[in-house]
Amino acid sequence: MTGATEPGAADPDRPGGTAGLTLESIRAATGAEAVWCPDTAVPVAGVVAADLMSDVLVDARPGFVLVTGLVNVQVIRTAAIADLAAVVFARGKAVPPEVVDLARQMRVPIFASRESLFGAAGRLYAALGVGPAEPGRRRQA
Secondary structure, three states, X not given: XXXXXXXXXXXXXXXXXXXXXXXXXXXXXXXXXXXXXXXXXXXXXXXXXXXXHHHHHHHOOOOEEEEEOOOOHHHHHHHHHOOOOEEEEOOOOOOOHHHHXXXXXXXXXXXXXXXXXXXXXXXXXXXXXXXOOOOOOOOOO
């Protein structure tokens, strides 16, 4: 997939696209606590949910939010490399101080949600308002 206009991608110009979706709406949809987030008005281009950081590097686009159950510094480094808008840590896991410190240094907002990875991703999928993916295609939301 190469862009936001492909089938199944979030299209901010389409009704129900990501226009107006912000970090605050991501936080609210997942019931997350803002662990570190200097500006909740940052726009969000889409969402990627994964525990494998190699999948994030393949599937994410700049401005996406990552939802993951993996809680370590590699997640923050991956988010910074991929120019992601934020990270939502799922499954109610505690965020270690070294992860928070690196997030601040690299300016990657982070949230912690008690939702499962599946639940958080599903809530964000619904918030994005995108239609079903074509059969056999990877979903970009």
